[in-house]
Amino acid sequence: MVPWLSPDDPFPPLERALGASSGAPGLLAASADLLPSRLIDAYRHGIFPWYSDGQPVLWWSPDPRMILRPDEFKVSPSLKKTLKRVLRDPAWEIRVDDDFAAVMRACANAPRRGQRGTWITSDVIDAYSSLHRIGDAHSIETWFAGQRVGGLYGVSLGTMFFGESMFASVTDASKIALSALVAHLRRNGVTLIDCQQNTAHLASLGGREIGRKPFIAHVRANVCAHAIPWRFDKSVLADWLGHGQGHTETPAVPTL
Incomplete structure (x- = not known):
């Protein structure tokens, strides 16, 4: 019961x-x-x-729990090429918390294979927007030519990030946002992203399952740490790629 x-x-x-x-x-x-x-x-x-x-x-x-360690994030050759193009072209932007509720609405409306409807209802948007207003939830947004074309949102407590949902209206836009998030988290010593449940898409990006006990131990050790800053732009990708990160060559993953 x-x-x-x-x-x-x-x-x-x-x-x-x-x-x-x-x-x-x-x-x-x-x-x-x-x-x-x-x-x-x-x-x-x-x-x-x-x-x-x-x-x-x-x-x-x-149990088990799907997680992504930032230092295990897989960047395919095609995604690495895309990230370099994003860095070169000023039409591409990464914005943080530009419009948190709009990102949630976009995630709610994104089609999901094998799913009908969404759990991201107006009540859920209101609840997470309340967390956003007090600094505990954030959106990372991919913009092109002045239009939001992808992004993700999640909850950040201490040095723990809990990913919630992503969306993309153009190819790879959510992966660009996730790459920027990974680079930012690595810079600030965050070593684990909670992805909740296993999906093939997350596994293709380096996600894997761990048991509940080690996951909870990590959460308890990190949620009470000092909060990390939440201001960055696409230059975080330049620092990350320039220091030899994001170099893992894996077979190209399907585009979104």
Whole structure:
């Protein structure tokens, strides 16, 4: 039985999440509220919300957990070529927190293979926008010729980044934003990005699974660290590529 949380109830121990043999592995609890305070408490414990419109808020702690280590990020030859073009052409920009809610709306409207609808409802946008206003959630945006063409958003606590969603309206635009994020996180000593659940796309970029216990240990050790700065532009890519990073040659991954 999945416990129902009243507003003041703490999350149950993570070990009580449903197991692999259940129909919903990793499901930990359900609630009616998606308050900013509840969200922050969830992320500090390695828990995230994911549910469909019309459902209660469902809270998850899967085992294993998909993660991406910035120093394991895979840059294909084609993506490296694209990043160099982005650096040369002033029409390309990386903006941070230009319009957080707009990025969330774009992610909500992005088509997902095998998925119908989105969990990024207006209530979810409002909740994460509240985190953004207090400096705990950020958007990294790819712009071309004055138009936002891709980006991502996530939650940042201490030296821990929890990725939420990405979108692209032109080829590789979300990968450009992710590359800038990886470069920024490496510069600031962040060693792990939470990707929540396994997808082939994330695996192609270097994502992999780790067990819940080491993931939670990493979260607890990093969420209380001093917050990192959240101001950068595409020059972070120049520093990263110029110091021999992003050089991993892997087979070209499918374009978005």
